[in-house]
Amino acid sequence: MAEDDPIISGVPAAARTVDQAGLHEVRTGAxxxxxxxxxxxxxxxxxTPKHVERSRRKLEELGPAAIEKTVP
Structure with missing residues (x-):
């Protein structure tokens, strides 16, 4: 089945879970x-304080998208 193959689906098996309905849910870094x-x-x-402050602003402005852009 194509959705079980991470090469075909594009989502590694370790990043997928199955919900109660039997559907795959994709987990992300966020x-x-x-x-x-x-x-x-x-x-x-x-x-460093400079990098932490920059990251704090990114998290505040972008929310989970700040994580998704760095850790998909």
């Missing part, structure tokens, strides 16, 4: 809470 420090490190920066 499904969990993120601190500005976490986002700074995920972007490859040291968690």
């Amino acid at each position: 499904d969990q809470p993120w601190d500005p420090e976490d986002l700074a490190v995920a972007e490859g920066h040291d968690p």
